[in-house]
Amino acid sequence: MKPRPLDGITVISLEHAVAAPFASRQLADLGARVIKVERPGVGDFARAYDTRVKGEASHFVWTNRSKESLTLDLKNPDALAVLMDLLKNADVLLQNLAPGAAARMGLSFEALHEKHPRLIVCDISGYGDNGPYRD
Template sequence: MTTNTAQPRPLDGITVVSLEHAIAAPFCTRQLADLGARVIKVERPGSGDFARGYDERVRGLASHFVWTNRSKESLTLDLKQDAAGDILQSLLAQADVLVQNLAPGAAARMGLSFEALHQRFPRLIVCDISGYGEGGPYE
């Protein structure tokens, strides 16, 4: 007789909220999801992650988008609206990690820098990803 018992994964029980698009952050959070984390991808209304439109090979979605966003939940929020900010704050209160790869300085302008969030959510890990760095010629 065999029993089907799933092995626990290293990040089971970890919740990640991600403000992500394109490549760097989606690939990072895909790795976290593969290791067991619950990843909640927050997308802008209308178009969502622009990587959806790179091609239409997978049922109308870009193959890259499908590959980097497997195993994630998705939520649409217009973070320019106060009510959306309240929802995001509620998500962060339950989260272990925030990953973002918005334009340089955008997260800080929205009050989502480590310094702004640490006092309210002291156990939250904040990960800022920049594909081209900050302050250089390719910023």
């Protein structure tokens, strides 16, 4: 198999819906190992948009191909510790949680940079950090 541009890159993604799943799918297509972190019990709500692909939503299957997935309740300190352990070997943290949610969990660039100076932290919002559609 021909090498791809992002072979050897690991992305940890806290994602749901469209923006981050689509971005991380592009990274996976380019060779990155993408580990999608989902909420226990329900996972990414986009799984339930329809049931056309073997019981899962076509949108979900399309935006999440080539990814690994695990569930972590990031409100639980033990689960957050697992995520922090994953970040030790990661190259990128990608997230599209509600505005400010990642920062409240200690997952902002400022909070992570000292421990993980080479980690790229990417915050995505479908509607921006401020403005009428922020929430």
